[in-house]
Amino acid sequence: MNREAALTKMTKGQPVRELANSPFLYMPLSAYRGHFARPVVREGERVLKYQLIAGLKDAFSANVHAPVSGTVVGVRDFSGAGGEKVPMLVLKNDFQDECIALPDEERGDPPPEAILQAIEAAGIVGAGGAQFPAALKYRLAGEDIKTFIVNGVECEPYLTADYAVMRERTQAFFEGIRLVNTLLRAKEVVIAIEEKNRELEAVFAPFLTQPRYAGFRVKVVSGGYPQGSQWQLVCAVTGLELAPPRHAAGEGIVVSNVATVYAAYQAVVEKRPVVSRILTVSGEGVGHPGNIEVPIGTPVGYVLEQMGVSSDRYTIVLGGPMMGRLVTDWSSPVTKGTNGVLVFERQTVDRENCIGCGRCIDACPMRLMPLKYAEGWRLGNLVMMKRHDLNLCVECGACESVCPSNVPLMASIFSGKARLREGSPS
Numbered sequence: 001m002n003r004e005a006a007l008t009k010m011t012k013g014q015p016v017r018e019l020a021n022s023p024f025l026y027m028p029l030s031a032y033r034g035h036f037a038r039p040v041v042r043e044g045e046r047v048l049k050y051q052l053i054a055g056l057k058d059a060f061s062a063n064v065h066a067p068v069s070g071t072v073v074g075v076r077d078f079s080g081a082g083g084e085k086v087p088m089l090v091l092k093n094d095f096q097d098e099c100i101a102l103p104d105e106e107r108g109d110p111p112p113e114a115i116l117q118a119i120e121a122a123g124i125v126g127a128g129g130a131q132f133p134a135a136l137k138y139r140l141a142g143e144d145i146k147t148f149i150v151n152g153v154e155c156e157p158y159l160t161a162d163y164a165v166m167r168e169r170t171q172a173f174f175e176g177i178r179l180v181n182t183l184l185r186a187k188e189v190v191i192a193i194e195e196k197n198r199e200l201e202a203v204f205a206p207f208l209t210q211p212r213y214a215g216f217r218v219k220v221v222s223g224g225y226p227q228g229s230q231w232q233l234v235c236a237v238t239g240l241e242l243a244p245p246r247h248a249a250g251e252g253i254v255v256s257n258v259a260t261v262y263a264a265y266q267a268v269v270e271k272r273p274v275v276s277r278i279l280t281v282s283g284e285g286v287g288h289p290g291n292i293e294v295p296i297g298t299p300v301g302y303v304l305e306q307m308g309v310s311s312d313r314y315t316i317v318l319g320g321p322m323m324g325r326l327v328t329d330w331s332s333p334v335t336k337g338t339n340g341v342l343v344f345e346r347q348t349v350d351r352e353n354c355i356g357c358g359r360c361i362d363a364c365p366m367r368l369m370p371l372k373y374a375e376g377w378r379l380g381n382l383v384m385m386k387r388h389d390l391n392l393c394v395e396c397g398a399c400e401s402v403c404p405s406n407v408p409l410m411a412s413i414f415s416g417k418a419r420l421r422e423g424s425p426s
Protein backbone atom coordinates (compact mmCIF):
# COMPACT_ATOMS: atom_id res chain seq x y z
CA MET A 1 0.00 0.00 0.00
CA ASN A 2 1.48 3.39 -0.94
CA ARG A 3 1.75 6.31 1.52
CA GLU A 4 -1.28 8.11 0.05
CA ALA A 5 -3.53 5.04 0.39
CA ALA A 6 -2.18 4.33 3.88
CA LEU A 7 -2.95 7.88 5.05
CA THR A 8 -6.45 7.77 3.55
CA LYS A 9 -7.11 4.47 5.31
CA MET A 10 -5.79 5.92 8.56
CA THR A 11 -8.07 9.00 8.60
CA LYS A 12 -11.05 6.93 7.44
CA GLY A 13 -10.90 4.89 10.60
CA GLN A 14 -10.78 7.88 12.96
CA PRO A 15 -13.64 9.73 14.64
CA VAL A 16 -13.99 13.49 14.11
CA ARG A 17 -12.18 15.38 16.84
CA GLU A 18 -12.05 19.01 17.88
CA LEU A 19 -8.99 21.22 18.29
CA ALA A 20 -8.39 24.05 20.73
CA ASN A 21 -9.91 27.28 19.39
CA SER A 22 -7.74 29.94 17.82
CA PRO A 23 -7.28 33.32 19.62
CA PHE A 24 -8.23 35.15 16.39
CA LEU A 25 -10.67 34.20 13.65
CA TYR A 26 -10.64 35.65 10.15
CA MET A 27 -14.19 35.42 8.80
CA PRO A 28 -14.28 35.66 4.98
CA LEU A 29 -17.13 37.89 3.84
CA SER A 30 -17.13 36.52 0.30
CA ALA A 31 -19.19 33.57 -0.87
CA TYR A 32 -19.87 32.80 -4.53
CA ARG A 33 -17.45 34.48 -6.98
CA GLY A 34 -16.60 37.45 -4.82
CA HIS A 35 -20.13 38.43 -3.73
CA PHE A 36 -19.72 39.87 -0.25
CA ALA A 37 -21.84 39.87 2.88
CA ARG A 38 -22.31 43.25 4.62
CA PRO A 39 -20.97 43.53 8.20
CA VAL A 40 -23.73 44.27 10.75
CA VAL A 41 -21.42 44.72 13.75
CA ARG A 42 -19.05 47.56 14.67
CA GLU A 43 -15.37 47.60 15.56
CA GLY A 44 -14.95 46.96 19.29
CA GLU A 45 -18.43 45.41 19.66
CA ARG A 46 -18.76 42.24 21.76
CA VAL A 47 -20.42 39.36 19.91
CA LEU A 48 -21.74 36.00 21.04
CA LYS A 49 -21.32 32.61 19.39
CA TYR A 50 -23.90 32.06 16.58
CA GLN A 51 -24.63 35.83 16.35
CA LEU A 52 -25.09 37.24 12.83
CA ILE A 53 -22.03 39.38 12.08
CA ALA A 54 -22.49 39.97 8.32
CA GLY A 55 -25.76 39.83 6.38
CA LEU A 56 -26.90 39.37 2.80
CA LYS A 57 -25.91 42.10 0.37
CA ASP A 58 -27.28 40.42 -2.74
CA ALA A 59 -28.72 37.05 -3.80
CA PHE A 60 -25.26 35.50 -4.25
CA SER A 61 -23.87 36.48 -0.85
CA ALA A 62 -24.35 34.47 2.36
CA ASN A 63 -24.86 35.30 6.03
CA VAL A 64 -21.82 35.01 8.29
CA HIS A 65 -22.09 34.12 12.01
CA ALA A 66 -19.63 34.28 14.89
CA PRO A 67 -18.14 30.84 15.70
CA VAL A 68 -16.99 32.03 19.15
CA SER A 69 -17.78 34.84 21.57
CA GLY A 70 -15.38 37.75 21.51
CA THR A 71 -14.70 41.24 20.19
CA VAL A 72 -14.85 42.57 16.63
CA VAL A 73 -11.40 43.83 15.65
CA GLY A 74 -12.57 45.14 12.27
CA VAL A 75 -12.67 44.34 8.57
CA ARG A 76 -9.24 43.91 6.96
CA ASP A 77 -7.91 42.54 3.68
CA PHE A 78 -6.10 39.20 4.12
CA SER A 79 -4.89 36.46 1.81
CA GLY A 80 -7.36 33.76 0.89
CA ALA A 81 -6.35 30.41 -0.62
CA GLY A 82 -4.37 31.16 -3.77
CA GLY A 83 -2.98 34.38 -2.30
CA GLU A 84 -5.69 36.81 -3.46
CA LYS A 85 -6.63 39.54 -0.97
CA VAL A 86 -10.20 39.30 0.34
CA PRO A 87 -12.02 41.29 3.03
CA MET A 88 -12.38 39.41 6.31
CA LEU A 89 -14.07 40.32 9.54
CA VAL A 90 -11.56 39.67 12.33
CA LEU A 91 -12.79 38.40 15.72
CA LYS A 92 -10.74 38.25 18.92
CA ASN A 93 -11.80 35.14 20.81
CA ASP A 94 -12.53 35.72 24.54
CA PHE A 95 -12.70 31.93 25.19
CA GLN A 96 -15.95 32.39 27.15
CA ASP A 97 -17.94 30.46 24.51
CA GLU A 98 -21.07 32.46 25.35
CA CYS A 99 -23.88 31.75 22.85
CA ILE A 100 -26.99 33.60 21.79
CA ALA A 101 -30.14 31.81 22.95
CA LEU A 102 -31.08 29.36 20.20
CA PRO A 103 -34.77 28.45 19.74
CA ASP A 104 -35.88 24.98 20.86
CA GLU A 105 -35.10 22.14 18.48
CA GLU A 106 -37.70 21.50 15.78
CA ARG A 107 -39.87 18.46 16.46
CA GLY A 108 -42.09 18.25 13.38
CA ASP A 109 -41.36 19.25 9.79
CA PRO A 110 -41.68 22.98 9.11
CA PRO A 111 -43.37 24.01 5.85
CA PRO A 112 -41.07 24.15 2.78
CA GLU A 113 -40.76 27.95 2.78
CA ALA A 114 -39.63 27.87 6.44
CA ILE A 115 -37.02 25.21 5.57
CA LEU A 116 -35.74 27.39 2.74
CA GLN A 117 -35.59 30.43 5.01
CA ALA A 118 -33.70 28.45 7.67
CA ILE A 119 -31.14 27.32 5.08
CA GLU A 120 -30.70 30.90 3.86
CA ALA A 121 -30.53 32.41 7.36
CA ALA A 122 -27.90 29.85 8.44
CA GLY A 123 -25.56 31.00 5.65
CA ILE A 124 -25.31 27.57 4.00
CA VAL A 125 -23.33 27.54 0.77
CA GLY A 126 -22.31 24.67 -1.45
CA ALA A 127 -19.59 22.93 0.53
CA GLY A 128 -17.66 21.77 -2.52
CA GLY A 129 -15.63 24.93 -3.05
CA ALA A 130 -17.60 27.32 -5.30
CA GLN A 131 -19.79 28.32 -2.32
CA PHE A 132 -22.99 29.00 -4.27
CA PRO A 133 -25.74 29.84 -1.74
CA ALA A 134 -27.74 26.64 -1.12
CA ALA A 135 -31.13 28.35 -0.66
CA LEU A 136 -30.75 30.11 -4.01
CA LYS A 137 -29.80 26.85 -5.70
CA TYR A 138 -32.90 25.09 -4.34
CA ARG A 139 -35.12 28.09 -5.23
CA LEU A 140 -33.86 28.02 -8.82
CA ALA A 141 -34.23 24.24 -9.14
CA GLY A 142 -37.77 24.44 -10.49
CA GLU A 143 -40.80 22.20 -10.02
CA ASP A 144 -40.07 19.06 -11.96
CA ILE A 145 -37.07 17.45 -10.23
CA LYS A 146 -36.53 13.87 -11.28
CA THR A 147 -33.39 12.99 -9.27
CA PHE A 148 -31.73 14.45 -6.20
CA ILE A 149 -28.15 13.16 -6.01
CA VAL A 150 -26.25 13.45 -2.75
CA ASN A 151 -22.57 13.44 -3.65
CA GLY A 152 -20.81 11.17 -1.18
CA VAL A 153 -18.03 10.44 -3.66
CA GLU A 154 -14.87 11.85 -2.15
CA CYS A 155 -12.71 10.88 -5.07
CA GLU A 156 -9.72 13.10 -4.31
CA PRO A 157 -6.96 11.25 -2.47
CA TYR A 158 -6.54 11.84 1.29
CA LEU A 159 -10.01 13.37 1.90
CA THR A 160 -12.30 11.47 4.29
CA ALA A 161 -14.31 14.26 5.96
CA ASP A 162 -17.57 13.44 4.13
CA TYR A 163 -17.04 9.77 4.90
CA ALA A 164 -16.79 10.66 8.60
CA VAL A 165 -20.09 12.59 8.49
CA MET A 166 -21.88 9.76 6.66
CA ARG A 167 -20.60 7.13 9.07
CA GLU A 168 -20.70 8.98 12.39
CA ARG A 169 -23.65 11.31 11.92
CA THR A 170 -25.84 9.10 9.76
CA GLN A 171 -29.17 10.08 11.31
CA ALA A 172 -28.50 13.82 10.87
CA PHE A 173 -27.23 13.14 7.33
CA PHE A 174 -30.40 11.27 6.34
CA GLU A 175 -32.63 13.88 7.96
CA GLY A 176 -30.78 16.66 6.14
CA ILE A 177 -31.38 14.89 2.82
CA ARG A 178 -35.06 14.35 3.64
CA LEU A 179 -35.56 18.01 4.63
CA VAL A 180 -33.91 19.28 1.44
CA ASN A 181 -36.03 16.89 -0.59
CA THR A 182 -39.13 18.31 1.10
CA LEU A 183 -38.27 21.39 -0.98
CA LEU A 184 -37.20 19.62 -4.16
CA ARG A 185 -39.82 16.83 -4.17
CA ALA A 186 -37.52 14.77 -6.40
CA LYS A 187 -38.99 11.48 -7.55
CA GLU A 188 -35.88 9.60 -6.45
CA VAL A 189 -33.08 10.37 -4.03
CA VAL A 190 -29.72 8.76 -4.75
CA ILE A 191 -26.82 8.73 -2.28
CA ALA A 192 -23.70 8.12 -4.37
CA ILE A 193 -20.69 6.54 -2.66
CA GLU A 194 -17.43 5.11 -3.92
CA GLU A 195 -16.64 1.45 -4.33
CA LYS A 196 -13.85 1.76 -1.73
CA ASN A 197 -16.44 2.93 0.84
CA ARG A 198 -18.94 0.18 0.12
CA GLU A 199 -19.14 -0.66 3.84
CA LEU A 200 -21.36 2.42 4.18
CA GLU A 201 -24.17 0.37 2.62
CA ALA A 202 -24.41 -1.57 5.89
CA VAL A 203 -24.42 1.71 7.88
CA PHE A 204 -27.24 3.09 5.71
CA ALA A 205 -29.30 -0.13 5.61
CA PRO A 206 -31.34 0.48 8.83
CA PHE A 207 -32.32 3.92 7.52
CA LEU A 208 -33.23 2.85 4.01
CA THR A 209 -35.93 0.51 5.32
CA GLN A 210 -37.71 3.31 7.22
CA PRO A 211 -40.87 4.73 5.59
CA ARG A 212 -39.65 8.33 6.12
CA TYR A 213 -36.79 7.59 3.71
CA ALA A 214 -38.93 5.90 1.05
CA GLY A 215 -37.53 6.65 -2.41
CA PHE A 216 -33.91 6.82 -1.17
CA ARG A 217 -31.37 4.46 -2.69
CA VAL A 218 -27.59 4.05 -2.68
CA LYS A 219 -25.54 3.97 -5.87
CA VAL A 220 -21.99 2.62 -5.60
CA VAL A 221 -19.82 4.16 -8.30
CA SER A 222 -16.38 3.04 -9.38
CA GLY A 223 -13.56 4.99 -7.79
CA GLY A 224 -10.98 7.14 -9.44
CA TYR A 225 -10.65 10.82 -10.07
CA PRO A 226 -12.73 12.82 -11.13
CA GLN A 227 -15.70 10.53 -10.46
CA GLY A 228 -17.01 12.97 -7.84
CA SER A 229 -17.26 15.87 -10.30
CA GLN A 230 -20.84 16.75 -11.11
CA TRP A 231 -20.59 15.76 -14.76
CA GLN A 232 -19.14 12.31 -14.10
CA LEU A 233 -21.45 11.70 -11.17
CA VAL A 234 -24.61 12.54 -13.09
CA CYS A 235 -23.48 10.18 -15.84
CA ALA A 236 -22.70 7.37 -13.36
CA VAL A 237 -26.08 7.71 -11.61
CA THR A 238 -28.45 8.52 -14.47
CA GLY A 239 -26.53 7.51 -17.62
CA LEU A 240 -26.89 11.07 -18.99
CA GLU A 241 -23.69 12.35 -20.62
CA LEU A 242 -23.90 16.07 -20.11
CA ALA A 243 -21.55 18.74 -21.36
CA PRO A 244 -21.99 22.52 -21.43
CA PRO A 245 -24.33 24.14 -22.30
CA ARG A 246 -26.45 21.19 -21.04
CA HIS A 247 -26.43 21.29 -17.26
CA ALA A 248 -27.84 18.92 -14.65
CA ALA A 249 -30.37 21.52 -13.48
CA GLY A 250 -31.87 21.71 -16.98
CA GLU A 251 -32.42 17.94 -16.93
CA GLY A 252 -34.31 17.93 -13.60
CA ILE A 253 -31.28 16.80 -11.58
CA VAL A 254 -30.01 18.49 -8.42
CA VAL A 255 -26.68 17.55 -6.83
CA SER A 256 -25.70 18.50 -3.26
CA ASN A 257 -22.69 17.66 -1.17
CA VAL A 258 -22.69 15.71 2.10
CA ALA A 259 -21.64 18.76 4.14
CA THR A 260 -24.44 20.84 2.60
CA VAL A 261 -27.26 18.47 3.58
CA TYR A 262 -25.68 17.98 7.01
CA ALA A 263 -25.65 21.78 7.48
CA ALA A 264 -29.32 21.85 6.39
CA TYR A 265 -30.13 19.44 9.24
CA GLN A 266 -28.30 21.66 11.74
CA ALA A 267 -30.07 24.78 10.44
CA VAL A 268 -33.61 23.40 10.35
CA VAL A 269 -33.66 21.00 13.31
CA GLU A 270 -31.01 22.34 15.68
CA LYS A 271 -31.54 25.98 14.57
CA ARG A 272 -27.76 26.45 14.32
CA PRO A 273 -26.02 28.51 11.63
CA VAL A 274 -22.85 27.38 9.88
CA VAL A 275 -19.96 28.21 12.21
CA SER A 276 -17.69 25.19 11.78
CA ARG A 277 -16.41 22.82 9.14
CA ILE A 278 -15.41 19.15 9.29
CA LEU A 279 -12.26 18.62 7.25
CA THR A 280 -9.36 16.22 6.77
CA VAL A 281 -5.82 17.20 7.76
CA SER A 282 -3.36 14.85 6.10
CA GLY A 283 -0.39 14.51 3.74
CA GLU A 284 3.24 13.54 4.02
CA GLY A 285 4.04 16.28 6.51
CA VAL A 286 1.40 15.44 9.14
CA GLY A 287 2.46 13.08 11.91
CA HIS A 288 -1.05 12.27 13.14
CA PRO A 289 -3.51 12.90 10.31
CA GLY A 290 -7.22 12.92 11.02
CA ASN A 291 -10.67 14.43 10.54
CA ILE A 292 -11.30 17.51 12.65
CA GLU A 293 -14.11 19.99 13.24
CA VAL A 294 -12.85 23.57 13.39
CA PRO A 295 -14.53 26.97 13.57
CA ILE A 296 -14.80 28.79 10.24
CA GLY A 297 -12.14 31.50 10.17
CA THR A 298 -9.45 29.48 11.95
CA PRO A 299 -6.06 30.26 10.36
CA VAL A 300 -4.58 27.28 8.53
CA GLY A 301 -1.30 27.84 10.37
CA TYR A 302 -3.09 27.43 13.70
CA VAL A 303 -4.71 24.17 12.53
CA LEU A 304 -1.33 22.84 11.43
CA GLU A 305 0.38 23.88 14.65
CA GLN A 306 -2.25 21.92 16.60
CA MET A 307 -1.59 18.94 14.34
CA GLY A 308 2.15 19.11 15.00
CA VAL A 309 3.26 20.78 11.73
CA SER A 310 5.41 23.80 12.41
CA SER A 311 7.98 23.93 9.63
CA ASP A 312 7.40 26.11 6.59
CA ARG A 313 9.37 23.70 4.37
CA TYR A 314 6.09 22.15 3.28
CA THR A 315 3.61 23.02 0.56
CA ILE A 316 0.12 23.54 2.00
CA VAL A 317 -3.02 22.87 -0.03
CA LEU A 318 -6.50 23.95 1.06
CA GLY A 319 -8.82 21.24 -0.29
CA GLY A 320 -7.84 18.08 -2.14
CA PRO A 321 -4.61 17.56 -4.10
CA MET A 322 -6.48 17.93 -7.43
CA MET A 323 -8.89 20.82 -6.93
CA GLY A 324 -7.37 22.46 -3.86
CA ARG A 325 -5.56 25.80 -3.81
CA LEU A 326 -1.99 26.34 -2.71
CA VAL A 327 -1.76 28.38 0.47
CA THR A 328 0.99 30.95 0.40
CA ASP A 329 0.03 32.68 3.65
CA TRP A 330 -0.43 30.51 6.77
CA SER A 331 -2.95 32.98 8.19
CA SER A 332 -5.41 32.09 5.35
CA PRO A 333 -8.53 30.84 7.09
CA VAL A 334 -10.68 27.72 6.90
CA THR A 335 -13.81 28.66 4.92
CA LYS A 336 -17.24 27.06 4.50
CA GLY A 337 -15.88 25.41 1.36
CA THR A 338 -12.71 23.90 2.91
CA ASN A 339 -12.82 20.10 2.99
CA GLY A 340 -9.15 19.46 3.66
CA VAL A 341 -5.78 20.87 4.64
CA LEU A 342 -2.99 18.83 3.06
CA VAL A 343 0.73 19.09 3.72
CA PHE A 344 3.26 17.95 1.13
CA GLU A 345 7.01 18.07 0.67
CA ARG A 346 7.83 21.21 -1.26
CA GLN A 347 8.49 20.73 -4.97
CA THR A 348 10.12 23.10 -7.33
CA VAL A 349 8.12 23.70 -10.43
CA ASP A 350 9.47 24.62 -13.84
CA ARG A 351 6.86 26.66 -15.64
CA GLU A 352 8.14 26.01 -19.14
CA ASN A 353 8.83 22.31 -19.40
CA CYS A 354 5.76 20.98 -21.26
CA ILE A 355 7.01 18.06 -23.35
CA GLY A 356 3.84 17.90 -25.46
CA CYS A 357 2.99 14.35 -24.40
CA GLY A 358 -0.77 15.00 -24.60
CA ARG A 359 -1.63 13.16 -21.37
CA CYS A 360 -3.48 16.19 -20.02
CA ILE A 361 -5.72 16.15 -23.11
CA ASP A 362 -6.52 12.46 -22.67
CA ALA A 363 -7.33 13.02 -18.97
CA CYS A 364 -9.66 15.98 -19.44
CA PRO A 365 -13.30 14.96 -18.93
CA MET A 366 -14.43 18.10 -20.82
CA ARG A 367 -12.29 17.24 -23.86
CA LEU A 368 -10.27 20.45 -23.58
CA MET A 369 -6.59 21.16 -24.32
CA PRO A 370 -5.15 22.05 -20.90
CA LEU A 371 -1.59 22.52 -22.19
CA LYS A 372 -2.89 25.55 -24.11
CA TYR A 373 -3.86 27.22 -20.82
CA ALA A 374 -0.33 26.87 -19.45
CA GLU A 375 1.07 28.16 -22.73
CA GLY A 376 -1.44 31.01 -22.93
CA TRP A 377 -0.73 32.06 -19.36
CA ARG A 378 3.04 31.90 -19.83
CA LEU A 379 2.78 34.09 -22.93
CA GLY A 380 0.24 36.43 -21.35
CA ASN A 381 -2.12 35.46 -24.16
CA LEU A 382 -5.64 35.43 -22.71
CA VAL A 383 -7.13 35.31 -26.17
CA MET A 384 -5.49 31.92 -26.68
CA MET A 385 -6.96 30.64 -23.41
CA LYS A 386 -10.41 31.91 -24.32
CA ARG A 387 -10.21 30.44 -27.81
CA HIS A 388 -9.52 27.05 -26.22
CA ASP A 389 -12.74 27.27 -24.17
CA LEU A 390 -11.24 27.97 -20.77
CA ASN A 391 -14.75 28.83 -19.57
CA LEU A 392 -15.79 25.17 -20.04
CA CYS A 393 -13.10 23.93 -17.63
CA VAL A 394 -14.72 22.51 -14.47
CA GLU A 395 -11.46 22.87 -12.48
CA CYS A 396 -11.28 19.14 -11.72
CA GLY A 397 -7.46 19.02 -11.77
CA ALA A 398 -7.30 15.73 -13.70
CA CYS A 399 -4.94 17.30 -16.26
CA GLU A 400 -2.36 18.40 -13.72
CA SER A 401 -2.50 15.09 -11.87
CA VAL A 402 -1.25 13.17 -14.93
CA CYS A 403 1.30 15.69 -16.21
CA PRO A 404 4.77 14.06 -16.06
CA SER A 405 6.47 17.48 -16.08
CA ASN A 406 4.63 19.11 -13.19
CA VAL A 407 3.40 21.92 -15.45
CA PRO A 408 1.29 24.19 -13.21
CA LEU A 409 -1.87 23.76 -15.27
CA MET A 410 -4.30 24.56 -12.44
CA ALA A 411 -2.51 27.77 -11.47
CA SER A 412 -2.72 28.86 -15.12
CA ILE A 413 -6.41 27.94 -15.25
CA PHE A 414 -7.30 29.76 -12.01
CA SER A 415 -5.32 32.85 -12.97
CA GLY A 416 -6.69 32.87 -16.52
CA LYS A 417 -10.28 32.56 -15.35
CA ALA A 418 -9.80 35.35 -12.81
CA ARG A 419 -8.42 37.62 -15.52
CA LEU A 420 -11.27 36.74 -17.91
CA ARG A 421 -13.82 37.57 -15.20
CA GLU A 422 -12.19 40.99 -14.79
CA GLY A 423 -12.84 41.69 -18.48
CA SER A 424 -12.72 39.56 -21.61
CA PRO A 425 -9.83 40.15 -23.94
CA SER A 426 -10.79 41.40 -27.35
Ligand code: SF4
Binding pocket: 363, 364, 365, 366, 367, 368, 369, 370, 392, 393, 394, 395, 396, 397, 398, 399, 400, 413
Ligand atom coordinates in the same frame (compact mmCIF):
# COMPACT_ATOMS: atom_id res chain seq x y z
S1 SF4 B 1 -8.71 21.48 -18.29
FE1 SF4 B 1 -7.96 20.26 -16.53
S2 SF4 B 1 -9.05 21.10 -14.78
FE2 SF4 B 1 -10.16 21.78 -16.63
S3 SF4 B 1 -11.77 20.24 -16.95
FE3 SF4 B 1 -9.98 19.62 -18.19
S4 SF4 B 1 -8.83 18.23 -16.83
FE4 SF4 B 1 -10.27 19.33 -15.53
Ligand code: SF4
Binding pocket: 353, 354, 355, 356, 357, 358, 359, 360, 361, 370, 371, 374, 399, 402, 403, 404, 405, 406, 407, 409
Ligand atom coordinates in the same frame (compact mmCIF):
# COMPACT_ATOMS: atom_id res chain seq x y z
S1 SF4 C 1 0.55 16.48 -19.66
FE1 SF4 C 1 1.98 18.13 -19.10
S2 SF4 C 1 3.79 17.76 -20.38
FE2 SF4 C 1 2.10 16.54 -21.26
S3 SF4 C 1 1.17 17.92 -22.82
FE3 SF4 C 1 0.03 18.26 -20.94
S4 SF4 C 1 1.07 20.00 -19.96
FE4 SF4 C 1 2.47 19.21 -21.49
